[in-house]
Amino acid sequence: MEISSLAERLALRYDAPSGRRVIAGKDVLLHCHHYNARLQRTVESADLVDGKRLIVGAAECVFAEHIDRALRAEDSVAARWAVAERLYAHLGFGRLDLSRVAEGVVTATASHFVEGWFAGLGRPERMVCSFAEGYAQGAVYAVTGEPVHVREVECMAQGAPMCRFAVERGRSEPVAPNAKRPLVFRPRERGDWLRSPAIDEQAILDALVAMPVEGGPDGLIPAFGVYLACMPADFYNRVCIGFLAEMRRVGRGATAERLLAAEAEYCALNTYRGLMSSPEWDGLVTPMLRGPDDPLFATMTFCNALGFGQWHIAGLEPGQWMLVESVNGYEALGALQYLGSTSTPHCHGHKGAAAGIFALIYGSGPLTERFGTFHAVEEACIACGDPVCRFRVERIG
Template identity: 30%
Template sequence: MNSCQAQRDPHTGIVRLDGEAMVFHCNHYNRFLQLVVEDCHYIRHEPILQDSAAEIAYRQLHSLFQQNPHWTPAERLAAAEIRYRYCGFGDLELSPAASGLEPAPLRLREQHSHYGCALRLNYGKRRQAGEFFDMGFAMGAVAASLDIAVHGRIASRAGEEPISMGGSQSQFLLFPAESDAHFPLDTPPPAPAELPEGADDVPERSFALHVDEDGIIEAVASLPLVGDEHGLIPAFGVTLTRHYADYYNLVSFRFERALDEALRTHKYLGEMLWYEYPSLFFYKDKFSHLQGHALARTLLIEAGHICGFNTMGGIMRSDPWYQLIVPQLRQREDWLAGIVACINALGWGVWRIAELVPNERLVLRAWYPYESLGHLRAFGRSEHPIDYLMTGIAASLMNLLYTADITQKPDLTLEFYYQVNRSKEGFWGHQTRCVAMGDPYSEVVVERNLL
């Protein structure tokens, strides 16, 4: 009754679970994107990270429960638990909420947390709990299951440190909200994205046609990429999540807007950010013109660099890659065709290689890119390109193939990442078309020292 299974649309590449668009991402991308939001001390990060999770979880589960009106609160919470584990977020126990939130606070626990473990990969010990997605999901799930407004916080005190701070479990305290101000239950779902003219005309592949993309997509879809007994998905040398596309979109675009506002109200913030974000400090030397909007864009693109290096690099070092895909490859450039075929199984839309000059230039296009679709749903048309993940991934693919030589299976360490992706001779992506701006597809051009 409460089982779940994501479904992929072969035309759009969009994968849905209970109506919500889902995309695969790894622990490195998840932790870096969160740190991008957390590390700016001039914006409030908790509403961006936690409330976005609550909003998306509530939206998905409320819709699911409307389709199953006979489910009891206990059955609803069980369904939410199953989806949390299936997607690789951890083993959050929601069943204690079945009896309600009185006496408050209600304490929920998890022994394994994707975000908790991911954040422990950072240097040094955290000073505050970081399971904001977990907390937000708990809020959204309980609100949808019990039809009540809730708010909550992560339990974090001596002897109760969460997983992200080195503890053995994470605990979340839920309280009834005195009003809907903390969590409005009547927020309407976003309208479907209004696509530009021609955006549904996905072309056939034109590059490396001997690579069986359909077979690769089917093979990737058949892999057991679901939560294990701990609710985690270890695969390709990383830990994956089947995550909400609109969680990433809300976090990214709300951060972008919050940082823009902070830059307008804090006179010297732009100069201070170079020192708060090491990646910006590096790119300052490389691209000295970065200001305003470009600061947020550079940080979000850097998250894409990290995702491309670790997830795509991990796939291209894996046994399934060598068993299924390498036998189809005739030359080095075919590695890009193979990895793009894998990407087209991840729910990110439909990507196509439009042009490739070996070791010099890549033009990558995407139809139904999840970032553009999310922006259209939540914020409408954009005045600037916003497919940040795609831009970062595209650059990392060229760096992996020609700078790192992924064909030799190098160890994908953090030090090697710095060497490869931050080389002054490395590749950089520049977005030239964007569905959120009204183009029929999004396009990224990757060249050496493009900017």
């Protein structure tokens, strides 16, 4: 299959008013290997729920649909497999070899999730590539229409030279459709939002959107000192909604909310620190910085280029507290689409990220000491029917 035709299908479309990044018809957002591996570990290590099933099921369901959207009616079978492999690498998940599915074998020689594990979670007791299993199940379904199970039998995270997966046929359970309610929602366009005259938001957005963020030959995206991946918002929403529901069912809802916020806070501290020490930041942002709060305004603009939605600072006492309003965050819109509405604020990742960013800009000492130094609450949430999600971040003590 011609490379150019594939590249055109997978080209990024950035919708400036909404702050959404769209690839092959799906909203994707940039997250780092720390967040993805830690989120997986959190979900899979809660003893009372079947977290592995959640990760595999979400990946299967979301990518069966995503790959299907990247296919064309005229594609040959070989082209269909090529699209499935290329999408995986393009989004930054690594290299997956689907050429031997008919023999019952899938292999992977590079993995975003394995890198995430190596980077901070130590040598795992079990194989870690649940996401790749789910993706491969979704790929086989999108290409051939057959539901299969794909199980990892050897993993690089445990020292194997490559990850190997067995394809098991004869599965009776169907592949679930990625069913969502139609969304009728108009984000608020104006508010009492603060801006810094020194920070040229448009210049930062333009530069970040023009930056090629796609997997290289190994399917990985090294940038800002982390590996990035373009993950469909649907995947995070299905995993987090499923995790919250199952944890609530066993009486651990508050724990699940805290865990989801903590992973996002940890990720924000690490990713934005990497970002602020990158050549891209030096070249683009450093010349703009005038006042002590300008790094905060610049960081918020970076956030708005990553695909999470549009954030605005609605109040600020430097170093003490801030109010952030999110007019269309993916967690809230995902809750409306998958659940209809929620009775309590739903955007735990967003909340943790706001606390992490504030601690990075105004905290002191190593990141490990800044973690948990600011408290964040979501005071209003679109998922509960409010016009915006509003987060209050405050120094503890």
